[in-house]
Amino acid sequence: MFFYKFARIIVKIILTPLFRIETIGLENIPKKGGIVLCSNHINNLDPPVVGITMKRPVIFMAKEELFNIPVLNKIIRLCHAFPVKRGKADREALRKGLETLREGKVLGVFPEGTRSKTGELGKGMSGVGFFALKSDAYVIPCAIIGTYKPFRKTKVVYGKPIPFDELRNKKTSAEEATELIMTHIKEILLQYK
Structure with a gap:
């Protein structure tokens, strides 16, 4: 975790003033327990920006392709990221994700699976619904709002935990769970744009 903490400080010093990052809703983040953190995806900078605004x-x-780039591979592994094969049922990634949540850690997921070309929220993939239903983790919606233009404001808004206990007890599908999560992200986007 030393590299993660060190990198977080450096990235925060650079990105916070550059993009005038404002964080809203940190009080919604539980201090302990597993969290499925679900955010929209508009730019390659989204993971570091979420990483520097979260307290945990x-x-x-x-995406698996990032692990094929020699220097980047080392950096993202040191930051404890793990690969996922997009567009397929990646059992190893699902297992690793559930293990992360059982250990009481925060699993960061971009449900759309890829960056939005238009900035509009796309359709979520069912993997995020799987994590929400198969774990007892908190499910936190997050919205990144802005253009990542220098010295223009970028907001990172964390919503309240989505209640999932009832859905876990019913036979809710991963697709339905994902739709619920995407609805919460969309509501945050509409509220804070």
């Missing part, structure tokens, strides 16, 4: 370390699922 975030373990991200990252």
Whole structure:
């Protein structure tokens, strides 16, 4: 965790003033217990920006292709990210994600699976619903709002935990759970844009 903490400080010093990052809703983040942190995805800077605004370390699922880039591979592994094969049922990534949540850690997920080309919220993939239903973790929606233009404000808004106990007791599908999560992210986007 030393590298993560060190990198977090350096990245925070650079990005916070550059993009005038404002964080809203940190009181909604539980201090203990597993969290499925679900955010929209508008830029390659989203993971570090979420990482510097959260008070707890975030373990991200990252697209497998990033682990094929020599220097980046080392950096993201030191930051405890793990690979996921996009567009397939990646059992190893699902297992690693559940293990992260059982250990009481924060799992960072971008449910859309890729960056939005338009900035609009896309359709969520069912993997995030799987994590929400198969763990007893808190599910926290997050919205990143802004353009990442230098010296223009970027907001990171953390919503309240989405109640999932009832859905876990019913036979809710991962797709339905994902839709609920995406609805909460959309509501935050509409409220704070």
